[in-house]
Structures are given as structure tokens and as C-alpha cells.
Amino acid sequence: MPPGDTSASVTQASRETNLDLRPPSISDGNGMWTLASASGTLDVNSRYSYLLWCRDFADTSVIVTDGGDYAGFLTGYRRPDSPDTFFVWQIAVADSHRRRGLARRMLDHVVARDGANPRFVEATVTPDNIPSTRLFESFADANDCPMRRDELFSERALGDGHEPEILFRIGPLHDHT
Template sequence: MSPEQVRRPPPRASVVDIGFGPPRLEDGRHLWRVARDSGTLDLNSPYSYVLWCRDFAATSVVARAEDEVCGFITGFSRPEDPGTLFVWQVAVDADWRGRGLARRMLDHLADSGARFVEATVTPGNTASDRLFASFARARGASLRRTPLLSADLFPGDHDPEVLYRIGPLDS
């Protein structure tokens, strides 16, 4: 089945039917499709998503329903701070939104031993702000927001990026 022909979930599908695990090499094209269809993420090349599935599978997660990708989080351990998981992208297929998948994927990743979680969020991205605030509250961890990347660092029309740092997390 091509990424364009992903079967849609039944209307009452439960999050119980969804499994979480590391991405596989062949998932790269599906990650690219979900990111593209989000309409909000900066879209990377298909090549980068395939390589991400190879090189950063241990710090990323895919949500699957009947072996179909319905969401993902890509992340990596910061080279200068290996105890910090940096969340690169969070995406949930439109038909699977509103089921708590992003939060469950973030919990899945954090349970693998990170002491801190970082991400950058553009001002006005309420979905990401709510996700990370909810995660911090549930973990009893502090959430610090600090300006990180100003808009003038990016080509074209790009909002600034605010660093969200959550932790320390219980191990």
C-alpha cells in the first residue's frame, strides 16, 4: 500500500489498539507523508526521514495501528548532554488526532531514561505548548521556556523558536 493510500481508521477506533515502537527503515516514507499532511511542520526531505529511521530509531517512536503509521516523534540525544532528549518533530495523522497519541508517544520516549526533554516551539503553536505543558505537569517536572532562535536566523518567513526544557524527570 502506498503512503497515499493509507487505510483510514474506523470511527470508534480506540487508542488501546495502537502500539508504540522504534521506527523501521521502511517507515521513513510514512513519516514524510504524515509530516507533509500535517500542514504545519517544516517538511524535511524524504531521504532525511529514511535516514532518521536508521540513525535515530532508538530516540524516536512510531505509533502503529494494524501496522500502519498513524503518528511519530523524531528525537535525538543531545551530543553535549546525552541525558537530554531533544524532540525534533511530533506528528499525528489527521484521522488519529484527538486520541492522546502525541502525549502517549512522548511518554513512551521519556520512559526510556531521559533526564530532560527539550523541544523548540514557535509562538502561537498552542498544540505543542499544551502537549509539553501537560507532559511536564504529569511528570511533576518543571517546564522552562527560553528564547532560543530568533526569526532572522532563518531564510524566508519563519517564526522564532522558543526552547522548552522539561525536567529533571524521574528515572
């Protein structure tokens, strides 16, 4: 880029302002499935499950669009037996939008929603998933709280050569209400 040429940063800045983060509706279910399928690492669930999720768990989930394109999603829920704990089930960002803080933004956004105010955030991550590990470490650092790691589901329990799923438990978070 020639000195003084700001076109790349202007393009990126304008793209960022076009991002719309909101609760998903049923019509976003197929977009979520497409993002999950393209992610390269997520266990891809049925199209039906994403549509159903959008119907029943929209308040604790996020879809991101950039103009007409899907840029990312997060599915999560409050644990029924531990309502102070928000569990992030799946999070994915389209290749074209990675490394620009969008996953962090989705996480910050869903935790800050009215009525959410969790004390703990949980997610499971496979040991080789560096971007995901860094994402949750970054969230814990930004909130100035510890992150515990314990195996939740072993390789044996998951079967099929699936890597173990390590539970990250972040908190207690400070009350922002």
C-alpha cells in the same frame, strides 16, 4: 447518538488497542515524510533525511501504526554534548487520531524506553502552535516538573519569514529506573 448506544466508544476503544508504538525501521521513512507533509505545521524535510533518521536514530524515535495506517511519529535524539537531555525534533499525529492522547503516549513511551532515562526533555515550538505548547505543558505537569521557555532561534536567524522557535526545557525529571 441514542442513549445507551456505545458503538462510537467501542469503535474508538478498539482503534486504540490496535495502535502499535515501536522504533521505526527504514521502510517507515516514507510514512514519516507523509505524516510530516500532511501535518500542516512542521518544516518538512527530504524523504532521504527521514530514511536516514530511521536507520541511525530508531532507538530514540517512535512510529505508530493503526492497522495498516500510519497514525503518528516522533523523532528525537540524546544531545551529544548533554546526554542527560532528550531533544524532541519532530512530533506529528495524523488528523484522524488527534486529541486522543497519542502524542503524549509517544512522548511517555520514548522517555520510558530502556536506557533512555533523561533528566531533561527539550523541544522547540513556534509561539502560535497551541496544540504543541499544550502537549509539552501537559507532559511537564504529569511529571510534576517545571518548564523553562527561551528563544533558541530568532526569526532573523531562521530567515524566510519563519517564526521564532522557542526552546521548552522540561525537568529535572524524576528517576524511574
